[in-house]
Amino acid sequence: MRLTDTPEEAAFRAEVRAWLAANIPTELARGHPREDVEAARAWSRKLGEAGYAGLTWPEEFGGGGAPYSHQAIFLEEAARAGAPQHLGVIGLGMAGPTIIAHGSDEQKGRYLSRILSAEEIWCQGFSEPGAGSDLASVRTRADRRDGHFVVNGQKVWSSFAHIADWCLLITRSDSESQLHSGLTYLLVDMHAPGVEVRPLRQITGEAEFNEIFFTDVQVPVENVIGDVGQGWSVAMTTLLHERGTLGFALTGALENAVQKLIALARERGVRDPGLRERIAREWIELQALKLTNYRSLATLVQTGIPGPEGSGAKLWWSEANQRLTKLALELLGPEAQLAGESEWQHLQLRSRGNTIEAGTSEILRNIVAERVLGLPRSR
Amino acid sequence: MDFAFTPDQQELRDAARSFLAERYPAERVAELAESDAGWDPGSWRELAELGWLGVTISEERGGAGLGSVEQAILFEELGRALYPGPYFSTVALALPALGPEEQARVAAGEARWSAEVDGLVPDLALVERVVTDQGAAPAEGETLETTDSTRRLGRLAPGARDPLPGSVDRARAFTALAAEAVGIAGRVLEWAIEHARTREQFGRPIGVYQAISHPLADTYVEAELARSLAYWAAWSLDEDAAQAPVAAAAAKSFAAEAAVAACERSIQVHGGIGFTWEHPLHRYYKRAQWIESFGGFPAAQRAEVAAALLD
Structure with a gap:
């Protein structure tokens, strides 16, 4: 140790x-x-x-x-x-590792170096209006015709789609299939005819996310990653990397926020014992999260798989970030409502997305309960 | 950066867990908790032979010459088993205050000590001497009825005090309590999981219901965060003295609350059986609350942390 x-x-x-x-x-x-x-x-x-x-x-x-x-x-x-x-966070954290794990040599040669050089930007086409936490109910269709698939459907909550060159797209290639079978994972050119991106304005007023509409978009068969009909297991690789590489970036950002909170509290000379105790609690939880990341990392180094102790990191981080940003507003007092006065109002509103994006807290609790604790499946 | 236990540390944990599981199954702990003595005095000799009484004492003084991380591993396992006996009092509270010769006697199992904290002395009736702010006192006084009957509190009689080289090291005491709390949280979570997997209502195991499974997922996450803090505090005791007091306060506050919450959720998941005297859960709950209160409730430790951060 x-x-x-x-x-x-x-x-x-x-x-x-x-x-x-x-x-x-x-x-x-x-x-x-x-x-x-x-x-x-x-x-x-x-x-x-x-x-x-x-x-x-x-x-x-x-x-x-x-x-x-x-x-x-x-x-x-x-x-x-x-x-x-x-x-290229999606390219680096999700597309790249998925292509390395499941891609053909041609795909590796075609895409990987352009992800590293930021020459090509990626987005993720997983969620749909009818498929959020229940990802397996995707309805975007990919119908095989000659040497290509014809894609029709709608994706949602897609960060970077407005500037992306490529999309990691989960489609239903067998219209008779249900749930996890009959899904095909495609690499789709975002500049192809029939791809339309519309920004989604969020709670903060910004538009980080987009909707993507696919109308008769032709995708060559060589853009299938993994096998036709086996898209679910490829998608799980992508999500494993989404959650697996997240911990240190999250605690890094949280550390920044905790330092700013402490600076704000010192500047205001906070004497109220209740507020002081809550500031200390945020600092303590940050240490706990960072240390738990290190434990998970040690397991990853030893076994190639992140340790189970890290599986709650995103869950706890998201709630800690929500508590912390609200505490900062409390330190600011009534002027917290003045939107131009500080970045805290923005950070607080943005934090509401933390318990929804990249796996809702409800789904993450299911994962911990079922895969780590071995409780029976709820569905 | 390497936050992993070494093979030797893992072996120490495994050995401790199997020894305690054999000697202190829940029924035995229940029997001792309800006995007048409150413990098995014969166990002290065994702990000495195992080398547990002088884990951090050097080998030339009869100790095991190990570090605070190994000590924390033992506290976690003793907490998990709810070992009744003056181990925490002697090793965590008193030992750091004693001189080399007396430490050697403790390591050999020849002396048992406790310490006075906030006017109360844990395990007063089970030890011979007590560390106080004014020096060493004979363990004379009154044992008080205590909710956690596996760690009874007493009050010292007034009298003369002999000089001592040191005093209670709060960082060491808090680190030990944090490690015990982690052991408690882990054990009561296991019982809850077992119950949620096997107990059926409405024709299904109750663990399928998210009203049951999600609080248990939270308990797991909290227990792991607490474990990280507890071993960070233990590591800091040996490797980063400046950080140790804050790390220990952080660990004790978080782990104690995690253990109390783990017990409360486990009791709830168990339903009626969790509320009975017969089930061992209540003893873990009482120990968790003992830990939470000792040396000040978690709010007091967070106030210490806040002072370090803000003043």
């Missing part, structure tokens, strides 16, 4: 910290890059050139071949420095 960096990890951390300090673009706001896509793209390209995109990907696919601990350190440092998001 060693709860500090090894000399080698410390050296990598110092290198990342120095690189970020020298390279973070000042003109690019932290958060979602709808506003200034070109600046975000340039920043993403820079991360790729420095070797910080795809740190843990195998070297044969252009990755860094680095240990998971480096990825954790990079995510922590990027969050601490307030670095903007890489535009």
Whole structure:
């Protein structure tokens, strides 16, 4: 047991910290890059050139071949420095690992390097108006005709779709099938005729998410990933990576928020014991989450699979972030309602999405109950 | 960064768990809890032979020469088994305050100690001497009826005190209690899972209902977060003295609340049987509440953390 960096990890951390300090673009706001896509793209390209995109990907696919601990350190440092998001988070975290696991050699050659260089941006086409938590009830159809599939349907809650070049799309290729069978996983060109993207305005007033409409979109058969009809197991790989690589990025962002909360409390000279205790609670929970990520990482290093103890990380993080942002509003007092006064009102509203996106808290509790605790399935 | 137990640490845990499961099954603990003595004095010799009384004492003084993480592993397992006896009092509360010769006597099983905290002395009747702020006192006084009958509190009689080299180390005490709390949370969660898988109502095991399964999922997540904090605190005791007091306060506050909540949810999931004297759950609940209250309730520890962060 060693709860500090090894000399080698410390050296990598110092290198990342120095690189970020020298390279973070000042003109690019932290958060979602709808506003200034070109600046975000340039920043993403820079991360790729420095070797910080795809740190843990195998070297044969252009990755860094680095240990998971480096990825954790990079995510922590990027969050601490307030670095903007890489535009290719879906490509790096989901498309890439899915293609590495299930893709053909041609697919690996075609897509992977362009994800790392941020040349191509990816989005995810999983959820539908009638298929949210119940993902297996997707209805977007892919009908085989000659050398291609014809796709018709609608996807929703798709981040980055408005700037994406490619989409990870789950479709129903067998119209007679139900639930997990008869699904096919396609890589779809977002510039193809018949693809239409409409932004969805959310609670904060921004539009991070989009709807995507597919009308008679032709997708070549070589864009199937995995086998036709076997899309469910491929989709599970994507989701495993979505949840598996998330922990350190989440706690990095939370650490930033806790530091800001503490700074706000010091500035206001908070004396109320109840408020002080709640601030301490947020700090304690942050430590607990970070440490639990490290435990899960140690299991990942030993076995190749993240430890079960990490499965609640996103669940707990999302609720902690909601508590924390509301506490900040309380520290601000009535002026918290003045939208232009601070970023907290925005962060608080945004936090309501945390218990819904990337697996609702209800679904995550089901996963812990069934897969970790071994309780009988509820469905 | 490597937050994993070594094979030796894992072996220590396995050995402790099987020893305690054999000697202290729930029925035996129930019997001792309801006895006048409240423990089995013969167990002390066994703990000495196992090397558990001097885990962090150097080998030349008869200890095992191990670290605070190994000590925390034992506290977690003792909490899990609800071992009744003055182990926490002697090893966590008193030992750090004693001189080298007396520490060697403790490690050899020749001396049992406790300490006075907030005017109360745990296990007063089971020990010979007591650490106080004014020095060492003979363990003379009155044992009080205590809700957790496996860890009874007493009050010292006034009298002369002998000088002592040290005093109670709150960080060590809180870390031990956090580890015990983690053991408690893990055990009562296992019982709840077992019950939810096997108890049928409306023709199905009750664990299929999310009103049952989701609170248990929360309990699991909280217990794991608590475990991370407890071992961080233990690691800090040996490796980062400046961080240790805050880490221990954080761990104790979070783990105690997690253990109390775990017991409450487990009682609820068990239904009527969870509310009976016959089921062991109530003893775990009482111990969890004992831990929560000792040295101050969690709000007091969070106030300490807040002072470190804000002042």
